[in-house]
Amino acid sequence: MSEVMTCTPKHLPRSQWVAAAQAARSINPVNHPALHGLRAIDPAFKPTAERIAVVTTKYWRTNGVRLTVGFLDNPPADLRKRIISHMNAWSKCGNISFTESRSQPQVRIARMDGDQGGFWSYVGTDILSIDPDQPTMNLQGFTMNTPESEFHRVVRHETGHTLGCPHEHMRGELVDLIDVQKAISFFGATQGWSEEEVRQQVLTPLEEHSILGTEHTDQTSIMCYQLPGSITKSGQPIIGGLDIDRTDCEFIGKIYPTAVAPSPGTRKKPGKSPSTSPSKSPSKSTARGAKKKPSKSKSRGSKRKARPKKKR
Numbered sequence: 280m281s282e283v284m285t286c287t288p289k290h291l292p293r294s295q296w297v298a299a300a301q302a303a304r305s306i307n308p309v310n311h312p313a314l315h316g317l318r319a320i321d322p323a324f325k326p327t328a329e330r331i332a333v334v335t336t337k338y339w340r341t342n343g344v345r346l347t348v349g350f351l352d353n354p355p356a357d358l359r360k361r362i363i364s365h366m367n368a369w370s371k372c373g374n375i376s377f378t379e380s381r382s383q384p385q386v387r388i389a390r391m392d393g394d395q396g397g398f399w400s401y402v403g404t405d406i407l408s409i410d411p412d413q414p415t416m417n418l419q420g421f422t423m424n425t426p427e428s429e430f431h432r433v434v435r436h437e438t439g440h441t442l443g444c445p446h447e448h449m450r451g452e453l454v455d456l457i458d459v460q461k462a463i464s465f466f467g468a469t470q471g472w473s474e475e476e477v478r479q480q481v482l483t484p485l486e487e488h489s490i491l492g493t494e495h496t497d498q499t500s501i502m503c504y505q506l507p508g509s510i511t512k513s514g515q516p517i518i519g520g521l522d523i524d525r526t527d528c529e530f531i532g533k534i535y536p537t538a539v540a541p542s543p544g545t546r547k548k549p550g551k552s553p554s555t556s557p558s559k560s561p562s563k564s565t566a567r568g569a570k571k572k573p574s575k576s577k578s579r580g581s582k583r584k585a586r587p588k589k590k591r
């Protein structure tokens with residue numbers, strides 16, 4: 280690999296947006312967007328089915344995520360085990376588990392190159408809309424020789440998408456590194472985004488999104504945007520966070536709370552999986568959390584429930 284590869288998020292074809300959003304809302308009602316909030320920000324917002332679909336989140340149900348994982352190109356057992364152990368790094372943070380299965384696995388991992396190559400995953404419940412013989416995640420070129428740091432950076436990041444997390448918006452200092460025209464053509468080609476969508480999704484710094492109430496500025500989040508060097512002014516890629524950090528962990532713990540909060544050390548199996556603990560930066564842990572109510576499990580009857588803050 281000459282250049283560090285970065286993640287290009289994968290979206291369903293437009294024809295599936297509305298149905299997939301309906302599925303997401305039936306799986307977890309918190310996925311429904313807060314329309315009154317959107318109208319407050321953008322009075323011109325027209326709540327058509329498609330517009331609502333675009334802003335619908337794709338989290339799994341709050342009472343725990345149990346997903347089966349299969350591999351489409353028959354990698355060796357040690358590699359399968361290693362990948363799944365890194366996916367399960369998230370289980371330190373919330374009620375989450377991934378287990379290997381050869382029978383109709385929900386998460387399907389490929390290592391394709393070419394047109395479908397690179398690193399990507401569909402987001403959350405969208406994986407249910409993918410044909411059963413098609414991958415939901417791609418880890419191009421991963422072998423047992425891949426550095427351990429890449430398992431942390433890439434496998435955990437893509438698994439974050441599988442858990443329903445989109446990319447974090449970027450801080451202004453990172454946005455400044457992007458070549459605007461290259462970004463517009465890149466995301467037009469890879470995502471089918473219009474110029475306006477690219478400006479909104481990628482070129483608008485987090486600071487300007489603060490009106491949405493996303494007050495956190497977690498620049499080391501594992502879910503930071505990753506951008507290829509081909510669209511930065513310097514030619515250097517933006518590789519994003521290198522591991523699940525404390526804020527990531529707290530966030531996912533609110534979406535998928537464990538019945539009993541895991542106390543450090545009691546659930547760990549030493550030697551089993553490589554350092555599954557979230558890394559460093561205690562200073563960032565306070566920004567969120569304080570005011571945000573955990574999206575408690577199924578308070579189905581209660582009218583307006585706390586909605587997990589979108590990580591974007």
Ligand SMILES: [Zn+2]
Pocket residue numbers: 286287288436437440446505
């Ligand atoms: Zn990504």
